[in-house]
Structure formats: C-alpha cells, structure tokens
Amino acid sequence: xxxxxxxxxxxxWNTFGTNISDELIRETARxxxxxxxLEAGYQYIVIDDCWSLRERDERGYLVxxxxxxxxxxxxxxDYVHSLGFKFGMYSCAGVQTCGGYPASYDxxxxxxxxxxxxxxxxxxxxxxNFPANADGQNRxxxxxxxxxxxxxxxxxxxxxxxxxxxxxxxxxxxxxxYRSTGDIQDNFKSFSSIARSQLPNFCMSGxxxxxxxxxxxxxxxxxxxxxxxxxxTDQEYQTQFALWCMLGAPLMLGADxxxxxxxxxxxxxxxxxxxxDQDAEGRVPQAVYQGRMIYNGPDVPGGWEEYPDTxxxxxxxxxxxxxxxxxxNFAPKPGQVPFIFADAGLPATSGFALHFRxxxxxxxxxxxRDYLNMTVPxxxxxxxxxxxxxx
Ligand code: GLA
Numbered sequence: 293x294x295x296x297x298x299x300x301x302x303x304x305w306n307t308f309g310t311n312i313s314d315e316l317i318r319e320t321a322r323x324x325x326x327x328x329x330l331e332a333g334y335q336y337i338v339i340d341d342c343w344s345l346r347e348r349d350e351r352g353y354l355v356x357x358x359x360x361x362x363x364x365x366x367x368x369x370d371y372v373h374s375l376g377f378k379f380g381m382y383s384c385a386g387v388q389t390c391g392g393y394p395a396s397y398d399x400x401x402x403x404x405x406x407x408x409x410x411x412x413x414x415x416x417x418x419x420x421n422f423p424a425n426a427d428g429q430n431r432x433x434x435x436x437x438x439x440x441x442x443x444x445x446x447x448x449x450x451x452x453x454x455x456x457x458x459x460x461x462x463x464x465x466x467x468x469x470y471r472s473t474g475d476i477q478d479n480f481k482s483f484s485s486i487a488r489s490q491l492p493n494f495c496m497s498g499x500x501x502x503x504x505x506x507x508x509x510x511x512x513x514x515x516x517x518x519x520x521x522x523x524x525t526d527q528e529y530q531t532q533f534a535l536w537c538m539l540g541a542p543l544m545l546g547a548d549x550x551x552x553x554x555x556x557x558x559x560x561x562x563x564x565x566x567x568x569d570q571d572a573e574g575r576v577p578q579a580v581y582q583g584r585m586i587y588n589g590p591d592v593p594g595g596w597e598e599y600p601d602t603x604x605x606x607x608x609x610x611x612x613x614x615x616x617x618x619x620x621n622f623a624p625k626p627g628q629v630p631f632i633f634a635d636a637g638l639p640a641t642s643g644f645a646l647h648f649r650x651x652x653x654x655x656x657x658x659x660x661r662d663y664l665n666m667t668v669p670x671x672x673x674x675x676x677x678x679x680x681x682x683x
Contacts, residue, residue: 293445295468295500297570298542301336301380302329303416303507306478306546309517310342310391313360314368323550325375332561333570334545336414336447337372338380341391348394354383354406369411378447380414381407385431385452386421395421397431400438408442415439419452428452429461436466449504449542459493463501469542471504476546478509479521480528480671484622487535488604494539494576504542508532511547511556518546526555531620531673533559537569538577538606538618538675564651565675573611577618580635581605587625599623607636610677616651617676621668628665629674638680645683651675659683 302320304312321337324330343365345355356365369379383403384395395418396403407415417435422428432450439446450462451471462470472493473486486505497503510533514523524532536543545560552560559565585603588596602623608616615636619629638644640662648657648664652675661683666674 293447293468295447295502296572296574297499298502298540299336299414299447299449299469300333300543300570301338301378301414302334302545302549303338303340303380305340306476306507306509306518307512307516307548312339312343314363317368318371319550321372321375321377324377327549327557328561329549330376332563332566334543336378336380336544338382338414338416338544340382340416341384341389341418342393343381344393346393348399352399352402354394354403365410365412373411378413379411380416380447380449381410381412382416382418384418384420385428385435386419387423388421390418390420396435397423397426400431400435401441404435404438404442404446407439407446408444412446414447414449416449416451419455428455429465432462432467433465440466451504459496459503463496467501469502469504471506473505475518476506476509477518477520478512478514478516478523480524480531481521483509483524483532483535487532487539488622490539491579497540497576499574502540502542505536505539507544507546508536508560509546510560511545511549511552513553513556516546516548525671527669527672529556530559531671533562533565534618534673534675535620537565538608538616540569540571540574540576543569562652564654564677568608568610568616568651568675568677571610573609575609577606577608577616578636579604580607580632581630585621585623585625585627585629587623587627589625597625599625599627603627603629605629605631607631613679615646615678615680617648617678619666619668619674621670621672624670626667626669626672629668630663630665632663633661643683644680646678647681648676648678651677
C-alpha cells in the first residue's frame with residue numbers, strides 16, 4: 293500500500309474515550325463532510341478502544357457491543373464509505389486492550405480477517421497487557437502479515453509508545469505509522485514535550501512509514517477524555533498544529549468536530565499549514581536553532597529573564613524550490629526567536645536572499661538577507677514560507 297503523505301483523519305479517543313457509538317461516528321462523518329474536513333484531506337474516521345463486548349464469542353470472534361453499535365461494524369463502515377471517508381478501528385498486540393477489552397494476541401489472523409470483512413481501512417494497534425515473555429517486534433510483524441493476508445489495503449498504525457525505538461524497525465515490518473511517545477494530554481506541557489522529544493528521530497520518518505506523535509488535542513479546550521491539567525489557549529493550539537505540520541506528522545484530530553470552536557476549526561483547515569504537512573517532497577525539518585529565550589520586558593525586576601532551551605527554529609525544504617520556517621517560543625513570555633540563514637545553507641556571501649510569506653495568512657513579508665529574528669508570543673509560533681531569490 294502506497295502512502296506518500298502523512299495520514300489525516302479523526303479518532304474517537306481524545307474526547308470520547310469509552311463513550312462511543314454508531315450515532316457519534318455517523319454524525320462526526322456527516323459534519324466532517326459538510327464542513328470541508330474531507331476535502332481538506334481528513335480521510336480516516338477511526339474508532340479507538342472500547343468498541344467490543346468484554347468477551348469474544350464461542351468461536352473466538354470479536355463482537356461489537358450491540359448497545360454502542362446496534363447495526364454492527366459492516367453497516368457503519370458502509371455508511372462512512374458512502375460519504376467518501378475511510379474507516380478505521382482499533383485493537384492491541386496484548387491479551388487485552390488498554391481499556392480491558394479482548395485484544396489480538398494469538399488471534400491476529402482471525403481478527404485481521406474480521407476487520408477486512410467489515411471493510412476496515414486502518415488499524416490502530418496498541419501495546420497494553422502484553423505478555424512479558426513475548427516479543428513485541430515479532431507481534432507487530434505478525435499483525436502486519438495478518439493484514440496483508442486479507443488482500444485488503446489496510447493502513448497499519450502501530451502504537452507501542454516508543455518502546456524499543458520503533459523508528460529503527462517499524463518501517464521494515466510493513467507498518468505505515470508508529471506512535472513514538474506516551475499519550476498526549478490536552479495541555480501545553482504535554483504536547484510541546486511530546487513533539488520536542490521526537491526531533492532527533494524525525495529523520496527516520498517519511499513516505500510509507502510516519503512517526504506518529506499522537507492525536508491532536510486542538511479544539512478540545514479542556515473537554516473530554518484526555519483533558520488533564522490546564523487547558524490550552526488558541527495560541528497554544530496554533531503552536532501544537534504548527535509543530536505537527538512542520539514535522540510532517542500524521543494529523544489525526546481528537547476534538548469533537550461537531551462542536552469545534554471557530555478558531556480551532558479554521559486552524560486545522562488552514563490550507564497553508566496543511567500544505568506544509570502534506571508537501572509532496574515529504575522532507576523533515578532541520579532544527580536550525582534550539583536555545584535560550586531572553587525576555588526583557590518592563591515587568592522583570594532585574595531587567596531581563598532567561599529561559600534556557602525554549603526557542604526553536606525549524607527549517608524545512610518544500611517542493612518547488614520553496615521552504616518553510618517555523619519559529620517556536622516555549623517560554624511563558626514573548627521573545628525573539630532567531631534564524632540565521634547560514635545555518636540552513638545560505639551564507640551572507642551567496643548573493644541570494646529569502647522572500648518570506650506568512651504561511652497562515654499568505655501575507656507578503658518581503659525579502660531578507662542573512663538573518664531574520666521573529667518576535668513570537670509566549671507559548672506561540674510564527675510559520676513562514678519562503679523562496680530563494682537574487683539579493
Ligand atoms: C493507549 C493509547 C491511546 C488510546 C488508549 C485506549 O493509551 O496510547 O492512544 O488508544 O490506549 O485505551
């Protein structure tokens with residue numbers, strides 16, 4: 293199965309947890325179609341954990357909970373497909389899912405056949421309740437082969453939270469994306485540390501096998517299943533979405549898209565940011581600045597305050613001789629994030645300059661030589677695109 297750009301879609305877990313149903317999935321699909329999410333690229337609608345009964349049937353098959361999914365999974369998949377989406381489901385490599393439902397250990401081929409029969413196009417595969425004497429890598433290999441044996445194209449989304457450095461081996465097993473970190477929570481500290489923890493590993497992410505830094509929390513505003521700690525502000529959600537896009541990570545929405553506040557909806561549908569995530573050349577960024585932020589505003593008694601290691605500038609090659617630059621400020625105060633062009637390969641002697649636009653608004657920001665320091669709000673970001681032109 294060919295997968296050239298990071299998968300995009302929606303997953304039930306972040307907001308709904310165990311509280312899922314046929315109706316919720318249908319409504320979500322309808323709204324995502326109506327509001328242009330599908331057209332923007334959000335293709336996969338994924339049911340996460342807690343969809344089945346607590347026991348398999350007498351022949352060992354997984355059974356959708358009839359109270360939550362009274363029409364069964366095939367009918368739901370057909371409906372989701374009829375709107376133009378792809379349909380995703382969830383299981384786990386251990387003996388039980390993280391929520392305590394039957395999982396696929398030693399049932400891999402049986403379950404893969406069931407998923408294929410239902411019309412599943414995407415399988416998220418978790419790692420809870422895994423036998424201590426079993427081999428994790430081998431079990432992901434087995435499920436990958438089980439999916440292949442069905443003859444259906446099923447995107448295999450492994451989720452072992454970074455156990456044993458999956459960026460080094462998941463690709464070789466036929467996996468299409470792998471969760472590289474623990475679970476996201478809907479707060480600034482959680483998403484920013486998740487994204488930053490993977491900066492060194494993104495060089496191994498790309499077409500057909502993407503590093504997955506978890507479902508987004510953009511638009512949750514403290515409501516739902518992973519709403520822990522202080523809810524994010526609009527500014528912080530913009531930083532989250534921009535990080536995911538600059539890194540070329542899968543974009544799986546986790547908010548209730550049926551009731552998405554305007555700012556968040558515009559953000560996740562922003563064509564400029566989506567184009568950076570989905571760029572055809574599929575590059576990952578270089579961190580051209582990772583260092584301190586200094587704040588010297590009027591409210592600082594000693595004149596200035598220093599925040600070590602809180603500035604980050606990401607530079608990414610795009611298709612068509614274009615580039616994207618993301619300036620991130622992880623400090624709780626506004627500050628200047630630097631970009632020295634020589635760090636991206638454009639020294640002062642080159643005779644060339646960069647012509648910038650704001651990636652979100654398209655605003656022309658003019659030509660610059662040598663360097664650009666961006667003033668960035670607390671916990672905020674600026675994302676620009678640029679072309680290289682004669683100075
Ligand atoms: C794990 C995964 C989450 C979610 C839950 C479901 O924690 O990492 O993304 O799927 O299980 O129980």
